[in-house]
Amino acid sequence: MRILVVEDEEILRESLKRELVAAGFTVDVASDGEEGLYAGREYPVDLAIIDLGLPKLPGLELIRTLRAERRGFPILVLTARDRWQDKVAGLDAGADDYVTKPFQFEEVVARVQALLRRAGGWASPVLSCGPIVLDLRSQTVAVNRQAVDLTTFEYRLLEHLMMRAGDVISKAELTERLYEQDFERDSNTIEVFMGRLRRKLDPDDTLQPIETLRGRGYRFALPRDPN
Amino acid sequence: MPSLRRRLIVSLSVSLVLFFGVTIVALDAVFRSLADRSLDELLDAQTVALIAATEMTPEGVTVTRLADPRLTTPGSGLYAAIDDGRRGWRSPSSIGAQVDFGSPLASGERRTVRAPGPEGGPVAVRSRGIAWRDDDGDTYALTFSVATTLEPYAQQLQRVRTQMFGWFAALAILLLATLAVLLRRSLAPVQQLEQEIRGIETGAREALSTRWPRELDGVATNLNALLAAERGRIVRYRNTLGNLAHNLKTPLAVMRASLHGATSVEELRAPFEREIDRMSGIVEHQLRRAAPGGGATVGQAAIEVRPVVADLRAALLRAHSHKDFSIENAVPEAVRFVGDRYDLGELLGNVMDNACKWCQSRVRVSATVEPQSPTRTRLRIVVEDDGPGIPDSELGRVLERGQRADEATPGHGLGLAMVRDAVGQYGGELRLARSAALGGARIELELPGR
Numbered sequence: 001m002r003i004l005v006v007e008d009e010e011i012l013r014e015s016l017k018r019e020l021v022a023a024g025f026t027v028d029v030a031s032d033g034e035e036g037l038y039a040g041r042e043y044p045v046d047l048a049i050i051d052l053g054l055p056k057l058p059g060l061e062l063i064r065t066l067r068a069e070r071r072g073f074p075i076l077v078l079t080a081r082d083r084w085q086d087k088v089a090g091l092d093a094g095a096d097d098y099v100t101k102p103f104q105f106e107e108v109v110a111r112v113q114a115l116l117r118r119a120g121g122w123a124s125p126v127l128s129c130g131p132i133v134l135d136l137r138s139q140t141v142a143v144n145r146q147a148v149d150l151t152t153f154e155y156r157l158l159e160h161l162m163m164r165a166g167d168v169i170s171k172a173e174l175t176e177r178l179y180e181q182d183f184e185r186d187s188n189t190i191e192v193f194m195g196r197l198r199r200k201l202d203p204d205d206t207l208q209p210i211e212t213l214r215g216r217g218y219r220f221a222l223p224r225d226p227n
Numbered sequence: 228m229p230s231l232r233r234r235l236i237v238s239l240s241v242s243l244v245l246f247f248g249v250t251i252v253a254l255d256a257v258f259r260s261l262a263d264r265s266l267d268e269l270l271d272a273q274t275v276a277l278i279a280a281t282e283m284t285p286e287g288v289t290v291t292r293l294a295d296p297r298l299t300t301p302g303s304g305l306y307a308a309i310d311d312g313r314r315g316w317r318s319p320s321s322i323g324a325q326v327d328f329g330s331p332l333a334s335g336e337r338r339t340v341r342a343p344g345p346e347g348g349p350v351a352v353r354s355r356g357i358a359w360r361d362d363d364g365d366t367y368a369l370t371f372s373v374a375t376t377l378e379p380y381a382q383q384l385q386r387v388r389t390q391m392f393g394w395f396a397a398l399a400i401l402l403l404a405t406l407a408v409l410l411r412r413s414l415a416p417v418q419q420l421e422q423e424i425r426g427i428e429t430g431a432r433e434a435l436s437t438r439w440p441r442e443l444d445g446v447a448t449n450l451n452a453l454l455a456a457e458r459g460r461i462v463r464y465r466n467t468l469g470n471l472a473h474n475l476k477t478p479l480a481v482m483r484a485s486l487h488g489a490t491s492v493e494e495l496r497a498p499f500e501r502e503i504d505r506m507s508g509i510v511e512h513q514l515r516r517a518a519p520g521g522g523a524t525v526g527q528a529a530i531e532v533r534p535v536v537a538d539l540r541a542a543l544l545r546a547h548s549h550k551d552f553s554i555e556n557a558v559p560e561a562v563r564f565v566g567d568r569y570d571l572g573e574l575l576g577n578v579m580d581n582a583c584k585w586c587q588s589r590v591r592v593s594a595t596v597e598p599q600s601p602t603r604t605r606l607r608i609v610v611e612d613d614g615p616g617i618p619d620s621e622l623g624r625v626l627e628r629g630q631r632a633d634e635a636t637p638g639h640g641l642g643l644a645m646v647r648d649a650v651g652q653y654g655g656e657l658r659l660a661r662s663a664a665l666g667g668a669r670i671e672l673e674l675p676g677r
Contacts, residue, residue, distance in 0.1 A: 083514070083569075083572075083573060083576075084539060084542065084572045084573055084575070084576025084577070084580075085568075085569050085572040085573065085576075087542045087546075087576075088538040088539060088541075088542050088572060091538065091541055091542055091545075092538060097545050098542070098545065102503075102507050137541065138537055138538075138540070138541045139540070139541050139544045139545075140537075149553050149555045150553055151551045151552050151553040151588060152544055152547070152548055152550060152551055152552055152553070153551035154551075154553075155544070156548075
């Protein structure tokens, strides 16, 4: 997996590179926005980590440009500004997640891994399978155009299932995905979440969006809409 | 740009001159036609009198008794003549005076002409052709003419014109003077406003006074709001900088002290890490406090609340992704906030962040509006959660600066105090209560809306 780090602060850039290499990634670095844009265009990047306060080309501009050129790799934003407006601006420009400085390297690596696991086979940030539509940017889910209020864990399960709609995903994988950041482990099992998710998505039991395959796992059964 | 007063005076002067000019020309024409008619009547009367005094003799016409003594006085300005085709008759007044009475007229014809008279002054000549039948039954074609000098008439016209110009000029000057005074009086508040603004620039005043005519009231109120917001911002930034510098000194001192006593790098690691954490906490704390502007609602477009909540929801779900909970955005469409988008983001971001920290599994954001004036509404944004809520005993305390209801969960107290200040700057209120629907904290922000 190839990761592009665009960060002007040398110490941070080199530490990030070291940590990511240690976690098994291939890392390209860029020290300003223009270099970052060049790398984003020329290299087969799987994920980019972009600082918002970059010289030459501001981070937000860089993200917008990459997205405008339909480069779909996940983007993790680093922001020194602890203001809500700045966090929101990054996501609005097309980033997928953000980390606030000062950060723990473990957290950055965890987020990178989560974003990479998520990415799969969708060109657009809006996953739509028949009546069920999931928007990765706004973290919203709608069934038949009606917003459905999911919890973070329910959302994450559905996101993972829909990302790989059609594939069978094992319970172990889903559990790992759910508790990826290794915070408190909940006593709730996948079955409990799956039950809640099904009730919220399909209260009448007519859509049957998620199949249970005994001993193998789960599968999102509704076909993907052509993009 | 020319001053309002000059613009008004110039345009009014031009229209006054035009108006009076047209009036003068019209009055002049009316007067002249009246004068012409009375002149004709005068000459006709003289002609009739002349006809009455005329007798026909075998030698020709003769005039026996002249009624008007002016006809017998040479150079009197009134002249008469009778043309009988022969010698004719001329009044004694026309002796030595060159008056052209014109050609004879057929019976029943009348004519008025202006002709050069004696001494070059013009005369008006009124002539009338008459078929004269004498006692013998013989008929003679006679032309009676009476001429009068136009000198007095011209003089009178001149006098009338002079008077007319005089009156109108006086009237115009009076009108413009009145106008100038009125303008000075009615524009006095504008001048005062200008002076007060200059006073603010030089620091002599803090704010504009409050009593203004209705037309200026909006401007003055908005300017005051702007000034207050600006002043608030400056004070906040100054406080922030002061606090920042002050608060950073302690960790720096600790670090210096640990450096002093340390013998190895390992010894330094623990205190340095602790102090670095403390310093980033301080920086974050002060930046958040300085963030919202608030107050100035001048020239700001109304902002849709729902998309702002939606954006914050997406950011907060990522920030708290280790926790299983949901954020419901129940803000209706078309609910708008009047103020700064950035401020709204910070206010809601802080309140919602608190709710996300404290909730068990649900956070709900809703909003209502109620009309307040034709252009403004009161906007109430409510953030509720199903967490433990704020104990009644702590309700007052969490709003104090830097106080937290629970010291273990960082950031609770500070955020709310900041939010309360910013809401206050928008003329609104922050209310804390227990949520009836979710059972946890209920935080209501009352803000200006549209």
